[in-house]
Structures are given as structure tokens and as C-alpha cells.
Amino acid sequence: MSEVILAAVGISKRFDALQASRDISLDLRRGEIHALIGPNGAGKSTLIQQIAGRLKPDAGRIVLEGRDVTALDTAERARLGIARTFQVSALAMEDTALQNVVLGVLGARGGAYRMWGNALARGSLRDRAEQAVARVGLTNMATTRASALSHGGRRQLEIAVALALDPKAFVMDEPMAGLGTSGSHDLTELLSGLRDEAPVLMVEHDMDAVFALADRISVLVSGEIIATGTVDEIRANSAVRRAYLGEEEGA
Amino acid sequence: MKRAWVANVALICMLPVVAIWASMADEPFIITLATKVAILALAGVGLNMALGQGGLVSLGHAAFFGIGGYAMGILASHAQSYTPLLEWPMLIEGSNSMPVIWLLALVSSGLAALVIGALSLRTNGVYFIMITLAFGQMFYYFSISWPAYGGEDGLAIYMRNGFPGLNTLVPLHFFGLAFAVLLVALALATLIGRSPFGLALNAARQSSERVETAGIRPYRLQLTVFVLSGMVTGLAGALFADLNRFVSPSMFSWQTSGEIMVFVILGGVARLCGPLAGAALFILLEQLLGGISDYWHIFLGALLLLIILFARGGVMGLIAGPGERAHV
Amino acid sequence: MSPVLIAEQVLNGVQSGVVLFLMAAGLTLVFGVMGLINLAHGSLFMVGAFAAAGVASATGSFLLGLVAALAAAAAAGALVEVLVLRRLYAREHLDQVLATFALILIFSEGVRWVFGSFPLFLDIPTALSGTVSLPGGILYSRYRLALIATGLVVALGLYLLIAHTRIGMQVRAGASDREMIAALGVDIGRLYTVVFALGAALAGLAGALVGAIQSVQVGMGEPVLILAFVVIVIGGIGSIKGAFIGALLVGLTDTLGRLFLPPLFALFMDSSAAATVGSSLASMSIYVLMAIVLVLKPSGLFGART
Numbered sequence: 001m002s003e004v005i006l007a008a009v010g011i012s013k014r015f016d017a018l019q020a021s022r023d024i025s026l027d028l029r030r031g032e033i034h035a036l037i038g039p040n041g042a043g044k045s046t047l048i049q050q051i052a053g054r055l056k057p058d059a060g061r062i063v064l065e066g067r068d069v070t071a072l073d074t075a076e077r078a079r080l081g082i083a084r085t086f087q088v089s090a091l092a093m094e095d096t097a098l099q100n101v102v103l104g105v106l107g108a109r110g111g112a113y114r115m116w117g118n119a120l121a122r123g124s125l126r127d128r129a130e131q132a133v134a135r136v137g138l139t140n141m142a143t144t145r146a147s148a149l150s151h152g153g154r155r156q157l158e159i160a161v162a163l164a165l166d167p168k169a170f171v172m173d174e175p176m177a178g179l180g181t182s183g184s185h186d187l188t189e190l191l192s193g194l195r196d197e198a199p200v201l202m203v204e205h206d207m208d209a210v211f212a213l214a215d216r217i218s219v220l221v222s223g224e225i226i227a228t229g230t231v232d233e234i235r236a237n238s239a240v241r242r243a244y245l246g247e248e249e250g251a
Numbered sequence: 252m253k254r255a256w257v258a259n260v261a262l263i264c265m266l267p268v269v270a271i272w273a274s275m276a277d278e279p280f281i282i283t284l285a286t287k288v289a290i291l292a293l294a295g296v297g298l299n300m301a302l303g304q305g306g307l308v309s310l311g312h313a314a315f316f317g318i319g320g321y322a323m324g325i326l327a328s329h330a331q332s333y334t335p336l337l338e339w340p341m342l343i344e345g346s347n348s349m350p351v352i353w354l355l356a357l358v359s360s361g362l363a364a365l366v367i368g369a370l371s372l373r374t375n376g377v378y379f380i381m382i383t384l385a386f387g388q389m390f391y392y393f394s395i396s397w398p399a400y401g402g403e404d405g406l407a408i409y410m411r412n413g414f415p416g417l418n419t420l421v422p423l424h425f426f427g428l429a430f431a432v433l434l435v436a437l438a439l440a441t442l443i444g445r446s447p448f449g450l451a452l453n454a455a456r457q458s459s460e461r462v463e464t465a466g467i468r469p470y471r472l473q474l475t476v477f478v479l480s481g482m483v484t485g486l487a488g489a490l491f492a493d494l495n496r497f498v499s500p501s502m503f504s505w506q507t508s509g510e511i512m513v514f515v516i517l518g519g520v521a522r523l524c525g526p527l528a529g530a531a532l533f534i535l536l537e538q539l540l541g542g543i544s545d546y547w548h549i550f551l552g553a554l555l556l557l558i559i560l561f562a563r564g565g566v567m568g569l570i571a572g573p574g575e576r577a578h579v
Numbered sequence: 580m581s582p583v584l585i586a587e588q589v590l591n592g593v594q595s596g597v598v599l600f601l602m603a604a605g606l607t608l609v610f611g612v613m614g615l616i617n618l619a620h621g622s623l624f625m626v627g628a629f630a631a632a633g634v635a636s637a638t639g640s641f642l643l644g645l646v647a648a649l650a651a652a653a654a655a656g657a658l659v660e661v662l663v664l665r666r667l668y669a670r671e672h673l674d675q676v677l678a679t680f681a682l683i684l685i686f687s688e689g690v691r692w693v694f695g696s697f698p699l700f701l702d703i704p705t706a707l708s709g710t711v712s713l714p715g716g717i718l719y720s721r722y723r724l725a726l727i728a729t730g731l732v733v734a735l736g737l738y739l740l741i742a743h744t745r746i747g748m749q750v751r752a753g754a755s756d757r758e759m760i761a762a763l764g765v766d767i768g769r770l771y772t773v774v775f776a777l778g779a780a781l782a783g784l785a786g787a788l789v790g791a792i793q794s795v796q797v798g799m800g801e802p803v804l805i806l807a808f809v810v811i812v813i814g815g816i817g818s819i820k821g822a823f824i825g826a827l828l829v830g831l832t833d834t835l836g837r838l839f840l841p842p843l844f845a846l847f848m849d850s851s852a853a854a855t856v857g858s859s860l861a862s863m864s865i866y867v868l869m870a871i872v873l874v875l876k877p878s879g880l881f882g883a884r885t
């Protein structure tokens with residue numbers, strides 16, 4: 001079994017009457033894409049937010065490369081290498097694609113408080129940013145404002161910012177949401193290659209993408225992980241079929 | 252972009268041209284007005300750092316303007332009466348040297364901005380507006396109830412403070428000084444705008460989530476710019492007090508905060524020379540409309556309303572065309 | 580310091596709290612429902628005071644003055660809402676701040692134009708003049724007591740209105756979900772105008788009630804407005820209950836600070852210095868209270884998460 005990069009250990013979270021996470025343990029290993037699926041309201045977003053640092057779990061730990069990061073906030077976790085992307089793109093919309101990515105490089109390398117020099121001047125900062133922009137195939141759009149990018153373009157840009165962080169792990173919230181067929185095809189290819197740079201934990205509803213990409217799948221129902229396994233194992237799992245597909249039929 | 256650049260340069264050059272012309276034509280009042288424009292523009296440049304680049308709608312910048320003013324008033328009044336400001340734990344004498352006064356103005360308004368910013372940036376949006384307004388009002392009431400420096404009546408200083416190598420009593424000299432400070436502040440704002448800090452700050456204004464997930468804390472970026480912004484406005488306060496040779500609690504009033512914001516908006520938010528255009532227009536209107544009617548604030552209010560409802564780019568938006576962002 | 584004096588000051592604190600509540604309730608309603616920050620709320624307070632003073636001196640009836648205050652402030656509020664503010668609901672807070680700042684300029688100078696710069700006076704009605712003796716030998720102004728009672732009745736009425744009526748339901752729904760309520764077929768434009776006029780009437784009432792204790796003059800509204808902001812920051816935005824508790828806290832802190840801080844400092848400095856330091860610090864006490872709340876609970880005592 002390959003090395004565990006990021007792990008949630010015994011995570012529980014309650015909002016008033018709702019138990020959003022119930023003793024969840026989950027790990028992300030080097031080189032894999034690990035998909036988190038489950039019906040709406042199962043607690044996927046809550047879990048992602050606890051892993052990325054926006055929410056604090058009531059109990060349990062988040063561990064990155066053996067280091068307990070539970071007490072750290074989003075920004076600190078990002079600096080340590082948890083790179084998150086959002087379901088609804090969170091970008092500086094007035095800024096160009098390149099500027100957005102430079103922000104990621106600044107976060108990873110420090111220097112966000114430097115008040116002199118041009119942020120976009122030639123140099124290692126810009127080189128790294130351009131490299132990330134190229135990696136996601138946005139080179140032609142580097143000087144386009146984020147607001148003028150297509151939906152798929154913004155997704156690619158989010159991934160470029162995440163790449164610029166030199167991450168240890170990607171945490172992605174529905175990267176395929178709202179993309180057309182060709183858009184999700186392109187993104188599937190991009191994501192597939194990413195696992196070699198850092199493992200990817202992703203919440204996703206697009207089952208074609210999940211089955212095409214995931215090395216392992218975890219199924220979350222009512223705040224609990226009911227199964228974790230390979231694509232074939234999950235397909236064959238009776239509890240999953242009952243809970244998950246049953247829910248789908250009802251919906 | 253070119254048009255914006257030309258507009259900026261033209262605007263910046265206009266002020267000294269007017270002042271020099273007025274000096275040759277022996278119109279000291281016009282020089283005083285030009286000086287007032289430069290100083291108020293400086294206050295606006297300060298606010299615009301927080302407002303335009305940081306997106307922080309501070310309605311409490313009168314606090315810093317007033318602190319700068321009282322830094323001048325307090326030091327100069329002690330120098331005037333030959334009494335030390337403080338004897339314990341160390342002897343601090345008053346001063347009538349502008350560099351010393353400016354230093355105190357920068358330090359004290361920076362500290363105030365640090366405290367006010369640290370508290371009010373715990374919230375955002377409409378809370379931030381209300382809290383900054385309230386802290387500004389706190390200084391207002393404090394200055395009224397503290398009798399040592401004139402209380403409600405304010406504090407008059409008989410001689411304008413000095414600056415090495417200049418005769419500040421000559422209107423053109425004092426104008427030159429204020430204008431030079433304005434230029435330095437504009438240069439600083441430009442430098443910051445295009446720097447990595449400016450990029451991160453502008454991103455934080457647009458999406459604090461983006462900045463956080465890039466590993467940078469928006470709170471610290473915003474607090475940093477709030478302190479810088481308060482310091483620049485504080486320096487403007489010290490100069491303003493020297494222009495009038497008078498400080499009073501009205502420098503702390505909410506109207507002052509509102510007016511500083513009006514300079515920025517009349518000119519155009521987040522535009523380098525917006526505050527200068529706005530302050531110039533404000534003084535021009537004050538002189539023109541104020542001459543016609545005692546109630547000129549009605550017209551100012553109506554104009555402001557029209558600009559907000561229908562011409563959101565402000566004056567610089569009309570002159571320089573849309574879409575100048577300092578760091579692009 | 581006698582217990583009677585303290586009791587009297589507590590009542591004064593409650594009285595100023597009640598006035599702040601009337602202001603803050605309107606502000607917080609308007610913010611909660613329309614998402615608008617309205618700096619011109621203080622102008623409506625002033626309009627109410629001027630209308631009351633003008634009508635009362637013309638007719639000799641305080642009651643007619645009150646009615647005029649409510650009507651004038653509500654009408655001014657509705658007018659401003661229809662002409663200006665409804666264009667701003669979808670705008671940034673910055674635009675709202677500036678537009679309502681512009682409205683303050685227009686209102687203040689307009690009132691100065693009509694009434695002149697000299698303050699007006701609104702006489703306390705004879706039925707409410709003098710003092711009443713309360714249990715414990717406390718003599719207290721009958722008018723201020725009536726003011727407190729009025730405020731409490733309005734607070735109760737507001738609570739019932741919002742918790743138990745159709746329009747209250749729309750207000751609560753509007754605060755949480757604008758699209759939803761529009762989809763239910765409520766005329767949202769009219770709802771907004773009504774809510775705004777209601778808030779304006781409360782401000783006008785506050786102005787009229789206060790007008791009989793202090794002079795009625797241009798600029799009287801903004802200091803109260805800013806205190807009402809402090810109340811909202813403390814109580815939590817959008818919450819009537821928060822506005823009520825916050826208003827009482829601010830009213831009491833201010834009055835009792837002025838009462839207790841000077842003698843407190845007299846314990847360890849000479850009395851004239853203590854009076855100076857004490858009263859200067861008392862002028863800051865409510866802002867210190869606000870700072871404490873911000874440190875402990877940034878969203879206010881009863882605020883939803885921002």
C-alpha cells in the first residue's frame with residue numbers, strides 16, 4: 001500500500017440537530033484519485049470544509065503527511081500544501097488569469113507583503129505562474145480577465161492556482177459541475193494527469209467522470225462512510241447499491 | 252490606459268500651475284485654496300488605499316485626520332508655551348518643526364489605525380462601516396471632553412510650524428511642501444498597487460476565499476493597508492492643521508469622514524488621481540456654489556446623488572475612460 | 580452617592596436606551612429586509628422633531644405634533660425610498676453609504692433653509708410636566724417616564740407585528756429569502772416601501788419624543804444615528820431583540836459611566852483631575868463596550884452569522 005498523504009481520522013461534526021459527519025475516517029494516498037460520492041445532503045461539503053480548514057471538527061483530526069493540522073486555519077493548511085478548488089469558482093474576477101495564478105505562487109513562496117517591484121515582472125514568480133497556466137492549457141488566455149473566461153476556463157484556472165501552491169494534495173469540490181460534455185472530457189484528462197503531481201481527493205456527482213478517474217471511491221451517506229474501495233468493489237457493494245442507488249431512484 | 256495616464260499627468264500638473272500663477276498674480280487666497288486641495292487630496296489618497304485597493308469602506312477616517320491634526324496642535328502648543336509635553340518617564344518637549352510633527356502624526360495615527368482596524372476587521376461589510384464610523388465618533392467626543400487642548404473650542408497655533416530650508420509662511424513654499432508630500436503619497440500608492448502586496452490585496456477585495464486558499468490571510472493584508480491608509484490620512488491632518496493654524500474636534504467629526512470619502516468618490520474610486528480630482532472639484536464647488544447660496548450643500552448632495560446613481564466612475568471616469576485599476 | 584440618585588440615573592439610562600431602540604429598530608429592519616445601510620435615518624429623526632415642534636407650536640397640541648412627526652417622517656421615508664433608495668438595494672454598500680450621505684446633506688440644508696439655523700423648542704405637554712414620586716422616594720420626570728412607557732409599548736407592538744401578522748411574516752421571509760417571497764406573489768416593491776416607512780416613522784417618533792427634552796436643531800439626528808449603529812453592532816444586525824437589549828445596554832453604560840467613572844478615579848487622584856479623566860473616559864465607555872463585544876462575539880449578541 002502506498003504512502004498516506006492526507007487523512008481524516010475519526011471526524012465528527014454536528015450542527016444543532018444534524019449530525020453532518022459521524023466518525024469519518026478517510027485517507028488519500030500518493031498517486032491516487034480518491035472520489036467522495038454520496039447523495040445530496042450526505043455531508044460531503046461539510047467534510048471537505050473540515051479537511052480544508054473552513055470548519056473545525058467537533059472531534060477527530062486532519063493529518064497531512066503525518067502532521068496534525070486540525071488546529072490550523074485555511075491559509076496555514078494551504079501553505080502546508082492542501083490545495084482546494086471550489087464548486088462555484090472563487091477567483092479574483094477582475095484580475096487576469098496570470099494574476100490569479102501569481103497569487104497562488106505568492107502564497108506558497110511568501111512575499112505577499114512585499115510592497116515594491118512589479119508583481120508581474122519577469123522572474124521566478126512569473127515563470128512559475130506561467131508554467132502552471134501552461135500546465136492547464138490556458139496559455140492563450142493568460143492575460144484574459146477571469147470574468148471573461150468560460151465556465152470550463154475558470155475551472156482550469158482554479159486548478160492552475162492550486163498547482164501554483166506546489167501542493168501535497170488537491171481537495172476538489174465538484175470540479176465537473178456545470179461543464180458540458182466536451183468541457184468535462186478535457187477536464188477529465190487534465191485531472192487524470194494531476195495525480196502524478198499530488199493525489200486528488202474530489203467530491204463529484206458526475207459518475208462517468210468518477211468511474212473514469214477514481215482509483216478509489218468512498219461513499220458517504222448521512223454523515224457516515226459506508227464503503228471505501230476500488231470502482232469495481234463499490235459497484236458490487238450491496239450496501240452502496242441500497243443506500244445510494246436506492247436514493248437515486250427515489251429522487 | 253494611455254488616456255488615463257495623460258489625464259493623471261495633466262491633473263497633477265494643473266495644481267502647481269494654478270499655484271504659481273496665483274503667486275505671480277499676487278492672489279494668496281488662491282494659493283491657499285490650491286494648498287487645501289493638495290492636503291485634502293492627500294487625505295483622500297490615504298482613504299483610497301483602503302477603499303479602492305482594499306475594498307474597506309471606512310467611514311471613520313476622520314479619526315486619523317484628527318489625530319494628525321492634534322499631533323500638530325499638541326506639539327506646537329507646548330513649543331509655544333515652553334512647557335514640556337511629558338516629563339515622566341522621559342522628557343518630551345513640544346516642537347514647531349514639521350518633520351517632528353509629521354513623525355508623531357504618522358506614528359500615532361498608525362497606532363490608532365492598528366487598534367481600530369484590528370477590531371473592525373473582525374467583521375465585514377456593513378458592520379465594518381458602522382464600526383469605523385463609531386470609533387471616529389469616539390475620538391470626536393473624547394476631544395470635546397478632554398479640556399487640556401482646548402476641548403470643544405479647539406486650539407489655535409499662532410505661528411505656522413517650520414520646515415528646514417523653507418519659509419513656510421510664504422504661501423507658495425507651504426503649497427510646494429504639501430504638494431511634494433502628495434506626490435510622494437501618490438508614488439507610494441502606485442508602487443503598492445502594482446507590487447505583490449497590491450495584487451494580493453486586490454484579490455482579497457474580490458474574493459477573500461481565493462486569497463485564503465492560496466495560503467494568505469486576508470485579515471493581515473487588510474489590516475496592513477488600513478494602517479498605511481490611516482497614516483497617510485493622519486499626515487494630511489497634520490498639514491491641514493498647519494494650513495489653518497488651528498485644530499478642533501470638528502476634524503474628528505463624521506462629516507469629515509464623509510467628506511474625505513466624497514473626494515474619493517467624486518473623483519472615482521481606485522483611480523490613482525481620483526482623490527485629487529475629487530478634492531479639486533469639491534473646493535471649486537465650495538467656492539462657486541458657496542458664493543451663490545449659503546445652502547450649497549444641497550447642490551453638493553444632489554450632485555453626489557446623481558454621480559452615484561448615474562455616473563459611477565466619477566470625474567476621472569468621465570475624463571480618463573473606464574477601467575483603470577492601479578495595478579493592471 | 581445616594582441610592583435615589585443611582586435609581587434616577589438608571590431611569591435616565593433606560594430612557595435614552597428606549598430612544599436608541601426606536602432608531603435602531605428601524606435601521607435593523609431596513610437592513611434585515613432590504614440589505615440597505617441608511618445613513619439618512621438620522622435625518623428622518625430630525626424631520627420628526629421639526630414636524631412635531633412646528634405643528635405643536637402652531638396648534639398648541641403636543642399630540643397633534645406627535646401625529647405630524649409620525650406622518651412627516653413616514654412620508655419622507657416613503658418618498659426617499661421610492662425616488663432614490665430602491666435603486667440602491669442591489670448596489671454595493673459603498674454606493675448606499677454615499678447616496679444616503681448625500682441625502683443627509685440635502686435634508687439638513689433643506690431643513691435649515693426652511694426653519695433657519697436657530698433651534699426650535701418643543702414644550703412638554705402640561706399633562707406630563709412635573710415629576711411623579713416612585714416607590715423608594717424617587718422623584719422622576721413624568722414626561723421621561725411616559726417616554727419610557729411609550730418606547731416599551733412600541734417595542735411590544737413591533738414584536739407582535741413581526742411575530743404574529745401577515746406583514747411580519749413577509750418581513751421575516753423577506754429577510755431570509757427574497758426570491759422565495761417574490762415567488763409567493765408578494766408585491767416586494769410595496770413591502771419594501773412599507774417597511775421603510777415604518778422604520779422612518781419610528782425614527783420620527785423618537786425625534787419628536789426627544790425634541791421635548793433637548794432643542795430641535797439641524798444635525799441632531801446623526802449623533803443618535805451613530806449610537807444606534809453601536810447598538811446594532813452590539814445587538815447583532817437584523818435582530819429586533821438584539822436592538823432592544825443593545826439599546827438598553829448602551830443607554831445604561833453611557834449614563835452610569837458618567838455617574839460612576841469620575842468618583843471612581845477620585846479614589847486615586849485629586850478630584851478635579853478625576854472629574855476630567857473620568858468624564859473623558861465616560862465619553863468613550865460605550866465604544867469600549869462595543870470593542871469588547873467585537874472581541875468576544877463579532878456578529879453581535881443576537882446576530883446571525885455574517
